[in-house]
Amino acid sequence: MNERVSLADMKSGQNGRIVQIDSRVGMTCRLDVLGLRIGKKIKKVSRQLMRGPVIVSHGNTRAAVGFGMAQRIWVEIE
Amino acid sequence: MGGDRVAMKKILLMGNPNNGKSVVFNRLTGANVIISNYPGTTVDFIQGKIWIDEKEMRVIDVPGTYSLDAGDKAEEVAVKTLKGGDIVVNVVDATNLEKGLNLTVQLIKNKKPMIVALNFWDETKHKGIAIDFKKLEEILGVPCVPICAVTGEGIKELTERLKEAKISNFSYEGKEKWHVIGDIIDQVQELSHHHHTFMERLGDISTTPVFGIPLALVILFLTFKIIRFIGEGLIGYVFEPVFEKLWTPLLLKLSAILGSDGFIHDILIGKLIKGEIDYGQSFGLLTTGLFVPIGAVLPYVFAFYIMLAVLEDCGYLPRLAVLVDGLMHRLGIHGLAIIPMMLGLGCNVPGILSTRILATRKERFIAATLLSIAVPCAALQAMIVGLMGGHIVYGLSIVYGTLFVVWIILGLLMAHMVSGTSPEIFIEIPPYRRPYLTDLLKKTWIRLKWFIKEAIPFVLLGVFIVNILYTLGIIQFIGKYTAPVISGIFGLPKEAIGALLVGFLRKDVAVGMLAPLALNLKQLIIASVVLTMYFPCIATFSILIKELGFIDMLKSLAIMIVSVLVVGGILNLIL
Numbered sequence: 285m286n287e288r289v290s291l292a293d294m295k296s297g298q299n300g301r302i303v304q305i306d307s308r309v310g311m312t313c314r315l316d317v318l319g320l321r322i323g324k325k326i327k328k329v330s331r332q333l334m335r336g337p338v339i340v341s342h343g344n345t346r347a348a349v350g351f352g353m354a355q356r357i358w359v360e361i362e
Numbered sequence: 363m364g365g366d367r368v369a370m371k372k373i374l375l376m377g378n379p380n381n382g383k384s385v386v387f388n389r390l391t392g393a394n395v396i397i398s399n400y401p402g403t404t405v406d407f408i409q410g411k412i413w414i415d416e417k418e419m420r421v422i423d424v425p426g427t428y429s430l431d432a433g434d435k436a437e438e439v440a441v442k443t444l445k446g447g448d449i450v451v452n453v454v455d456a457t458n459l460e461k462g463l464n465l466t467v468q469l470i471k472n473k474k475p476m477i478v479a480l481n482f483w484d485e486t487k488h489k490g491i492a493i494d495f496k497k498l499e500e501i502l503g504v505p506c507v508p509i510c511a512v513t514g515e516g517i518k519e520l521t522e523r524l525k526e527a528k529i530s531n532f533s534y535e536g537k538e539k540w541h542v543i544g545d546i547i548d549q550v551q552e553l554s555h556h557h558h559t560f561m562e563r564l565g566d567i568s569t570t571p572v573f574g575i576p577l578a579l580v581i582l583f584l585t586f587k588i589i590r591f592i593g594e595g596l597i598g599y600v601f602e603p604v605f606e607k608l609w610t611p612l613l614l615k616l617s618a619i620l621g622s623d624g625f626i627h628d629i630l631i632g633k634l635i636k637g638e639i640d641y642g643q644s645f646g647l648l649t650t651g652l653f654v655p656i657g658a659v660l661p662y663v664f665a666f667y668i669m670l671a672v673l674e675d676c677g678y679l680p681r682l683a684v685l686v687d688g689l690m691h692r693l694g695i696h697g698l699a700i701i702p703m704m705l706g707l708g709c710n711v712p713g714i715l716s717t718r719i720l721a722t723r724k725e726r727f728i729a730a731t732l733l734s735i736a737v738p739c740a741a742l743q744a745m746i747v748g749l750m751g752g753h754i755v756y757g758l759s760i761v762y763g764t765l766f767v768v769w770i771i772l773g774l775l776m777a778h779m780v781s782g783t784s785p786e787i788f789i790e791i792p793p794y795r796r797p798y799l800t801d802l803l804k805k806t807w808i809r810l811k812w813f814i815k816e817a818i819p820f821v822l823l824g825v826f827i828v829n830i831l832y833t834l835g836i837i838q839f840i841g842k843y844t845a846p847v848i849s850g851i852f853g854l855p856k857e858a859i860g861a862l863l864v865g866f867l868r869k870d871v872a873v874g875m876l877a878p879l880a881l882n883l884k885q886l887i888i889a890s891v892v893l894t895m896y897f898p899c900i901a902t903f904s905i906l907i908k909e910l911g912f913i914d915m916l917k918s919l920a921i922m923i924v925s926v927l928v929v930g931g932i933l934n935l936i937l
Contacts, residue, residue, distance in 0.1 A: 296570070314788055317428035319460055321540065330570040336688030337697065337787050339569045344457045344489065344793070346565070348684045350696070350786020 287361045291338055292354040294328045300359035301325050311353060318347045326359070371419045373412065373524070374443060376469060377453035378461055379426030379436075380677075380792035382481045384408075385511040385801060386453050387423040390521065414524055422447070428461065430468045435718065449475045449527045451520070456480040456508065457489055457793075459551055463543045466502070467534065475527040476504045479520050483508040490556030498550045503530040512798050561794045565677075569791065574685050581678065589665040593744065596661035605641060605657050613639055613648060629829050642748075643878045650874060651825035654745070655818045659870050662744040663813050666708045667806045675797035675805075679704070680789055687787045693773025694728045694780060695720060696787040702729050706737040709813060710902040713737065714909055723914075724782030728773065730910055731918040734898040735925060736769035738869075741817065745873035746890045753883050760937070761890045768895065768929055772921065816901055817868070824867035828860065828875070837863065851927060852888050853934040855879060861889070866897050884937045888930055896926040 294300060302324045305312055315321065319342055329339040329346065337348040349357070375390075377383045391410025408423040424443050425436035444450070452469055454462030469476060480495055499506040505523045509516030534542040567573045613631060620627040622634065631639065632646030641653035673679050679701060687697030698719060706713025710733055717729040738746070750757035777784070831837045841848075841859040848854050848862070857879055865872035876889050897919075898906060907915045 313431075317461075317464060318788075318790055319464075329566050330574075332569075332684060332688050333571045333575075334688030334692075336691070337684050339566075339684065339791060341566075343460065345461055346791040346793075348569075348680070348687070348697075348787055348789050348791055350687070350691075350788060353786050353788060 288358060289361065290355050291328065291340065291349065291357040291359055292331075292351055294338075294359055294361070296328050296330050298361055299325065299327045300361045302357060303360045304358035306356040306358070308356075311356070315349075315353075315357075319343075319345055320347065320349070320357070325362070371417075371448040372446060373419050373421045373449045373451060374424050374447035374474075375421060375451050375453060376424045376440065376444070376465070377426060377481075378428055378455060378458075378465060380790060381426065381453055381455040381458075381462065382511045383426060383453045384423060385798055386451075386479060386481065386509070386517070386520075387421065388801060388804070389511050389514055389517045391421050412521070414521065427465065429465060430472075434721065444469075444472055444474070447474060449477070449524065451524070451527075452476055452478045453481050454478055455482055456486050456493055457482050457491060459491075459493065459547055460543060463546060464539070467532075467539060467543060470502070470504075470530045470532055473529050475529055477520070477523060477527040478502065478504060478506040479516075480506060480508045481511055483516065484510045484513070488556070488559060490554040492552045492554070494550045494552075498546070501532065501546055501549065503532050504528055512796075565681075565791070565794050568678075568681050569684050571685070574681065578682055578685050581673075581682075585669050585673065589662065589669055592665035592668070593662035596664070597657065601657040601661060605653055609652075610639055616648075625833070628833070629826065632829075642874060645825060645829065645875075647822055647825055647829075650871075651822045652818075654870055654874055655741075655814075655821045658748065659741040659744050659817070660810075660813070663708060663740045664806065664810055666740045667809045668802065670704060670708060671802045671805045672797055673704075675795070675802060677792045677794045680791050683787070683789065684791065690773075691784070691786070692777060693732070693770065694777030694784045695725045695732075695773070696784065698787060698789060699725065699729045702733060703737055706733040707740060707743070708809070709739045709741070709817075710734055710737065710898060711816070711905050712809070712812070714902065714905045717909065721785050722782050724780050725784050727780055727782075727910060727914055727918070728776045728784075730906060731776065731921055732769055732773055734902055734906060734918065735772065735895050735922050736765045738765065738894045741868070741870035742873060742894060745870045746894075749873055749876060749886055749890065753886075757883060757887055757890075760887050761894075764891050764929065764933065765894060768925060772925060776921075820899070820901060821868050821871055824864050824871040827867065828864050828871070831863070832860070847927075851934065852892055852930040854885055854889055854892075855881070858885075858889060861893065862896065865893050865899070866903075867900050869893055869899050884934075887937065888933050891933060892926055892930045895929060896922065898922075 288303065302320065302322055305322060324342060326340045326342045329341050331338050335351040337350050338354040339346060339348050375383055375387050387410060390412050410421045412419050412421050422443060425439050427437045427440045430437060430441055450469055452466050454466060466478060480493065486493060495506045495508050505526045507516055507520045507523055509520055568577050617627065617631050630646050630648050632644035632649050635643055639649050641649055641657065644650055683697035683700045686700050690697050690699055701719065702713045702716045705716050713733045714730045717726045720726050720729055746761060747754065837860045841856040844859050845856040848856055848859055858876065861872040861875040864875060872893055881889060906918060910918060
């Protein structure tokens with residue numbers, strides 16, 4: 285079993301697969317349009333100071349995800 | 363002929379944000395249009411015309427959307443527009459097929475004749491992406507045309523094949539959507555390994571704090587250096603010489619004809635200073651009234667908008683939004699609010715209009731209030747720079763420093779006190795792309811045209827009213843009764859009331875009125891800060907009512923008045 289962390293705790297440069305999204309209403313739907321959904325392989329590109337957003341990439345898409353949202357997205361490190 | 367008009371077909375241009383859709387629109391129609399790298403600017407959709415087989419058709423640039431069901435404002439507009447359309451041109455970013463097809467398969471369900479344009483085709487080669495567009499055409503059952511809108515490649519084929527647009531009979535189960543998209547991609551796309559290009563790496567490291575924050579400071583510093591360079595250059599080498607060599611002699615003749623004195627002379631030319639026209643102090647409609655908006659302010663506004671357009675179109679603004687989000691989130695708005703703030707540095711009106719990109723009432727209220735209190739427009743800034751004369755560095759650091767502190771403190775307070783929610787940032791970070799010159803110029807021109815149309819009449823009106831009020835002795839009268847506030851709290855001479863009153867019409871004219879008062883540096887600084895913070899100019903005021911509603915506008919105004927009294931008073935005590 286691979287290590288499982290939230291997107292917020294994942295280290296920059298790490299790759300992983302989204303395994304769980306503790307969603308609030310509407311959040312899954314918003315994530316979905318930029319391709320962030322369960323099963324998706326992603327890479328954490330960077331994080332910001334002061335609990336700022338997390339940048340994730342998959343393919344040629346990059347998205348900035350607010351810190352609180354990132355805490356509710358669970359990733360299995362690969 | 364009238365019948366043709368009614369039957370004119372509507373072509374809808376639809377696709378994700380940041381996929382070059384607006385450039386496609388420009389290519390198809392050659393019409394004026396604003397394009398941007400951030401979501402929101404095209405919420406009011408833009409129309410143009412195109413001739414196909416000698417028939418005129420309407421082309422509508424629909425706001426960029428990722429989907430038809432997630433329910434933000436752009437999507438609502440998109441869904442509504444879709445119902446009235448005849449043909450859909452679906453622009454898809456070929457370097458990002460999955461995201462594009464998500465919208466494509468949803469559009470297909472609406473059973474409109476459709477054609478797919480695969481944009482950024484040239485980039486797919488650098489990125490190791492091979493797409494079999496013929497196969498995609500076969501699967502989707504609608505024409506698929508590879509294009510590169512920036513160079514114009516494929517646009518001709520796209521227009522030729524518009525008439526082949528057809529209703530797809532591709533069908534799938536809603537919940538199977540991502541499987542279906544995955545299947546399509548497996549069939550049509552092949553990826554080969556590619557090394558990250560320099561631009562991609564730069565794109566990624568400019569969102570890391572260690573590299574991104576210094577980079578942001580350098581970029582902002584350079585941006586303002588260039589704005590000043592362009593602005594001062596235009597004023598010094600173009601506008602001032604034109605006014606002095608060509609306009610002044612004409613005015614002097616007119617002045618002589620009018621007898622160098624009298625009511626009409628005062629309104630049109632103003633006061634002659636030692637027998638000469640002084641564009642800063644004469645204060646006539648044809649002297650100061652024309653010089654302030656055209657000679658002193660327009661060059662800076664032009665320089666500002668061209669630089670902002672470059673930052674937008676190359677894809678830097680979303681990165682800036684990410685870097686400042688941590689701070690902005692504490693102010694009850696998120697990083698994307700940097701866009702209204704930057705626009706506001708040009709003119710508060712488009713700034714406040716663009717607060718629509720924020721999702722909740724709370725965010726819009728905070729952003730609009732912060733903008734109208736603590737963000738000086740280019741016109742105001744240009745005049746303040748002129749006013750500071752030999753004390754530019756010291757004077758401006760205190761003025762900007764104070765406004766920045768006010769911006770932060772008010773934001774922190776409002777984040778806690780305004781009811782409602784501030785959702786977190788969730789945006790796409792587009793790749794860096796070279797700006798497309800035609801679009802840069804078009805966008806700058808549209809914004810400039812807006813400035814000329816809105817600002818010049820207000821400046822003229824302002825100067826006119828000031829002259830009337832002075833002649834009737836009204837300003838002197840109000841000055842007498844507001845003196846306790848003006849001199850007691852702010853430490854300004856009571857003559858400054860004229861400027862404060864005019865500030866409601868135009869802030870740049872107001873600053874111009876301070877020039878003849880011979881204020882000392884401390885008073886200049888206080889006057890600049892007070893003029894920035896107190897009452898927005900009338901154009902901003904009317905937009906505030908429109909965007910916030912009357913009650914919220916009053917709240918915003920109350921915050922404004924309290925803050926200006928507090929801040930002006932504090933500055934008067936500590937400077």
